Amino acid sequence: MTPVLLQLLQLLLVVTAAPLVTGWVRLVKARLQARRGPPLLQPYRDLYRLLQKEAIVAPSASWVFRAAPYLTFSAIWLAAMIIPTFSIDLYLIPAADLIALVALLGLARFATALAGMDIGTAFGGLGASREMLIASLAEPAMLMVTFTLSLLSGSTSPAIVAEFVLHGGIGLSVSAGLALVAMILVAIAENGRIPIDNPATHLELTMVHEAMVLEYSGRHLAMMEAAGMVRLTLYIGLIGCLFLPWGIALPGASGLELAGGLAMWAVRTLALSTALAVFETSIAKMRVFRYGDFLGGALLLGLLAAIFHYVSEAV
Amino acid sequence: MSQTLSYDVAHLIGAIVLMAGFTLLYQRRVFAVLNTFAFQAFALAAAAAWQAHVQNAPHLWATAAIALIFKAILVPLALHWLVEKLGIHRAVEPALSIAWTMIVGVALVGLSILLVLPVTANAAALTRESLALAMSVVLLGLLMMITRHNAVTQVVGFMALENGLILAAVSAKGMPLVVEISIAFSVLVAMTLFGIFFFRIRERFDTLDVNSLETWRGEGH
Numbered sequence: 001m002t003p004v005l006l007q008l009l010q011l012l013l014v015v016t017a018a019p020l021v022t023g024w025v026r027l028v029k030a031r032l033q034a035r036r037g038p039p040l041l042q043p044y045r046d047l048y049r050l051l052q053k054e055a056i057v058a059p060s061a062s063w064v065f066r067a068a069p070y071l072t073f074s075a076i077w078l079a080a081m082i083i084p085t086f087s088i089d090l091y092l093i094p095a096a097d098l099i100a101l102v103a104l105l106g107l108a109r110f111a112t113a114l115a116g117m118d119i120g121t122a123f124g125g126l127g128a129s130r131e132m133l134i135a136s137l138a139e140p141a142m143l144m145v146t147f148t149l150s151l152l153s154g155s156t157s158p159a160i161v162a163e164f165v166l167h168g169g170i171g172l173s174v175s176a177g178l179a180l181v182a183m184i185l186v187a188i189a190e191n192g193r194i195p196i197d198n199p200a201t202h203l204e205l206t207m208v209h210e211a212m213v214l215e216y217s218g219r220h221l222a223m224m225e226a227a228g229m230v231r232l233t234l235y236i237g238l239i240g241c242l243f244l245p246w247g248i249a250l251p252g253a254s255g256l257e258l259a260g261g262l263a264m265w266a267v268r269t270l271a272l273s274t275a276l277a278v279f280e281t282s283i284a285k286m287r288v289f290r291y292g293d294f295l296g297g298a299l300l301l302g303l304l305a306a307i308f309h310y311v312s313e314a315v
Numbered sequence: 316m317s318q319t320l321s322y323d324v325a326h327l328i329g330a331i332v333l334m335a336g337f338t339l340l341y342q343r344r345v346f347a348v349l350n351t352f353a354f355q356a357f358a359l360a361a362a363a364a365w366q367a368h369v370q371n372a373p374h375l376w377a378t379a380a381i382a383l384i385f386k387a388i389l390v391p392l393a394l395h396w397l398v399e400k401l402g403i404h405r406a407v408e409p410a411l412s413i414a415w416t417m418i419v420g421v422a423l424v425g426l427s428i429l430l431v432l433p434v435t436a437n438a439a440a441l442t443r444e445s446l447a448l449a450m451s452v453v454l455l456g457l458l459m460m461i462t463r464h465n466a467v468t469q470v471v472g473f474m475a476l477e478n479g480l481i482l483a484a485v486s487a488k489g490m491p492l493v494v495e496i497s498i499a500f501s502v503l504v505a506m507t508l509f510g511i512f513f514f515r516i517r518e519r520f521d522t523l524d525v526n527s528l529e530t531w532r533g534e535g536h
Contacts, residue, residue, distance in 0.1 A: 172323035174330040174444070181334070293413050297341065300421045307421075311428050312326070312444045 006258075007081065007091035014080045014237075018229035019043035021236065021273050026200075028277035043229065047222050055218030060120050068115030069216065069223035075108040076227045080234040084241050086261035087249035088159040097156040098146040101238075102139060105190070108227065109135055116212030123204065127211025130288065134196065134208065137295035138189045141182055144302025148179045149242060151309050158238070162245040174312065178305035180243050185298035187235040189291075191228070194280040196291060199228075206285060233269070236276075240268040321369040325486065328362040329448035332482055333424075336455035336475055340416045343407050345398055345467060349391045352471050356386035359478050363485045374495075375485060381499045382481065390474060390506055397510055398467060401517055408524075411462045419462075423454040445486035452479030466516060466523040470509045477502055 023043045030037020057066060082096040096104075113131050116124035150156040152175060153164035189196045197208040204211070213224045241248065247264025249257045286294060335355035342348045360383035367375030398405075409416060427450035435443045456476025460469050477498070484495065513523060520527045 172320070172327050174326050174448075177327055177330055178334075293341065293417070296414050296417060297337075300337075300417055303421055304424060307425060307428060308330075308444070308447075311432075311447050 003089050003091040003093075006087050006089055010085055010087075010090060011077075011081055014085070014230060014233055015077065015226070017269070018226065018233040019047060021233050021269060022229045024270070025232075025273050025277045025280075028274055029281055032277065032281040043225075047226060050217075050222035050225065051219050053218040055216075055220050057220075058119055058215060061215075062118055064118045065115050065215075066220070068111045068118075069220040069227070071111040072108045072115075073223045073227040073230070075104050075111065076230050076234065079104040079108070080230055080237070082158070083234060083237050084159050084162055084245075084248060085237045086265040087253065087258060088162055088241075089249065089251040089253070090159075093157065093159045098149070098158055098161075099143070099156055101158070102142050102146065105231070106135070106139060108231075112209075112212050112224070115216075119215045121215065123207075123211040123214050127208055127214075130208045130291075131212060134189050134291060134295065137292065137299060138186050141295060141298040141302045142186045142190075144299060144306060145179045145183045145186070148175055148302065148305040148309060151306065152176060158241055162241045162248060163250070165243070166245050166248065166250075173309075175305045175309040176243070178301050178308065180239075182298045182301035182305065183239055183242070185294065185301070187239060188276075188279075189295055189298070191232050191235055193276065195283050195286045195294060198285055206288075232273075236269050236272045237265070239272060240265065244268060321365075325362065325365055325369070326444050326448065328358060328365055329445055329482060329486070331358045332362060332478065333448050333451055333455070336452050336459075336479075337417065337420055339459055339471065339475055340420055340455065340462075341413060343413070345403060345405050345407060345465070346395070348407060348468055348471055349394050349398070352394075352474060353387050353391040355475060355478055356382055356390070359481060360387055362482060366485045378481070378485060378495045381495065382478075385499060385503060386474065386478070390502075393506065393510065394467060394470070397513055401513060401523070403465070403467060403523055407468055408464045409462055410464055416458065416462050420455055420458055423458060424451040427451045427454055442486070446483060449479050449483030449486065452476075452482055455479075464524045464526055466509075466513060466525055469525065470506075473505070474502065 020040070020043070023038070023040045026042070027037050027040055079101050081090070082092050082101060084090060084093065109131060113128040116128035116131070118124070146156060149161050152173065153161045153169060155161065155164075188194075192199055192209040197210075198206060199209070201207055202210055202214075209228070213221065216224055247260055247267075249261035253261070332355055335351055335358055338351045339348060339355065342351055360379045363375055363379035363382055367373065367379060397403075411419070424447075428447045431443055431447045431450055435446060453476050456472050456474075456479055459472030459475060463469055463472065481495070481498070516525075516528070517523055
C-alpha cells in the first residue's frame with residue numbers, strides 16, 4: 001500500500017513544486033542582474049490567469065494543435081512519476097527505466113514540434129526544426145549517459161542506480177564524473193536554458209521553444225508552460241537521484257526518514273536551481289550554428305565516460 | 316586513508332586535466348585558450364600536490380609549486396602580454412572545424428587506451444587508468460598543435476602536451492626531482508625562444524599564421 005501512497009504524493013508534489021522552482025530560478029536571476037524581479041509565486045498566478053482566459057485557436061489549426069498541450073503535459077508528468085525524488089519505493093518504479101524516460105520526453109517533444117508545424121506559421125516551423133536539431137544531438141548523449149550508469153550499476157532503473165550510488169558502489173569514478181557533466185549539458189539543452197535557448201525572449205532570431213508555442217493561448221498555453229516547469233523539476237530531480245541520492249528514503253522507511261528524504265530533496269532542488277540561475281547569468285546565448293559543438297561535446301563526454309569505464313574495470 | 320580513495324581522487328584530478336585539454340580544443344578566442352591553459356596547469360599542480368600528499372614524497376611538492384608558479388601563472392601571463400603586444404587577431408582559426416577536432420580528440424583518447432592496455436598488461440588497473448589519462452592529454456596537445464594556424468595556439472598546444480608528460484610522471488612512483496626541474500626549465504627556455512620567434516615571424520610576414528612560412532621551406536614551387 002505504501003508505494004501507491006508515496007506515488008500519489010510524488011504525483012502531486014512534482015506538479016505543485018514545479019512553478020515554485022521556476023519562480024525561484026527567475027527570482028535569483030533577477031537579483032543577480034540587479035533587478036527586483038517577479039515575486040516567487042508569480043508562476044502560479046500566471047498559470048491561474050491563463051487558465052481563466054479563453055483559448056483562441058487559429059482557423060487553420062487541426063486537432064493536433066488542440067491535443068498537443070495535453071499530450072505534452074501528460075507525457076512529461078508521467079516521466080516525472082518514474083524518477084525517485086524523495087523515496088525510491090514508488091509504485092511505478094518497476095514499470096519503467098531510464099530508456100523509457102528518454103522515450104517519454106521524446107514523445108512530449110514530438111507532440112510540441114508537431115503542434116508548432118500544424119499551425120503553418122513560419123515561426124512554428126522554424127522552432128520545430130531547431131528543436132529537432134537539438135533533440136537529435138541531445139537524445140544520443142542522454143542515452144550514452146544512461147548506458148554508462150547502467151554499466152556501472154548493472155541496471156537501467158533509476159531506483160537501482162540511486163541505491164547503488166548510495167551504498168558507495170560507484171565511489172569517485174572518472175566515468176561517473178564525465179557522465180554527470182554530459183547529463184548537465186543535456187539538461188540545459190533540453191530545458192531550453194541560456195546557452196542554447198533563452199526562456200525569457202520572444203526575439204525571432206533566437207527563440208526555439210517559444211517559437212513553437214507562439215500561437216497558443218489560454219488553457220493550452222497554461223498546459224505548455226506547466227509542462228516546461230515540470231520538465232525543469234524533473235531534470236533537477238533526475239540529476240539529484242542519479243548522482244547525489246544522499247538522504248533519499250529506502251523501501252520500508254519510517255515516517256521520519258520520509259520527512260528527511262523530502263527535506264533532502266528540497267535542499268538538492270534549491271541548490272541545483274540556484275546553480276542554474278548563476279550559470280545562466282554568467283554565460284551568453286550561443287549562436288544556433290554552434291549548438292552542434294555544444295551538444296556534440298555532451299555526446300562525446302558520454303562516449304568518453306563509457307570508454308573510461310572499461311579502462312578502470314580492467315580487461 | 317584507504318588506497319582506493321587516494322587513487323580515485325588522483326584519477327578524478329587527471330580527468331579534470333583531460334577535460335581542460337578538450338576545452339582547449341573547443342575555445343574560439345585566443346584569450347579564452349590562454350585562460351583554459353592556466354586552468355589546466357592549475358589542475359596539474361593539484362594532481363602533483365595530491366600525489367605528494369599520498370606518496371609522502373616531498374619533492375613532488377616542488378613539482379606542484381613549479382607547475383603552479385611557472386605554468387599556471389607566468390607562462391599564461393607572458394602569452395597574454397605577447398598577444399596584446401603583437402596585436403594578434405583574437406579569434407582562433409582552426410584548420411579543422413571544431414566539431415571534427417573534438418571527434419578526432421575522442422578517437423585519440425580511444426587510441427591511447429588501446430595503446431596503454433597491452434603495454435600495462437601486468438600492471439594494476441589503477442596505474443593503467445592514470446597512464447591512459449596522461450597519454451590522452453599528450454595526444455590532445457599534439458592534435459591542438461596540428462589543427463591550429465596561429466603560432467600562439469600552437470605554443471599552447473605544446474605546453475598542454477608537456478602538461479600530459481608531467482601528469483604521467485607524477486602518477487608513477489619515484490621520478491627524481493632533477494628530471495622535473497630540468498623539464499620545467501627547458502619549457503621556460505622554449506617559451507622564451509617561442510616569444511622571440513613570434514616577434515621575428517611577425518616582423519617578417521606581418522602575421523602569426525604559420526602557413527605563410529611554408530613558401531619559405533624550399534619544397535618545390
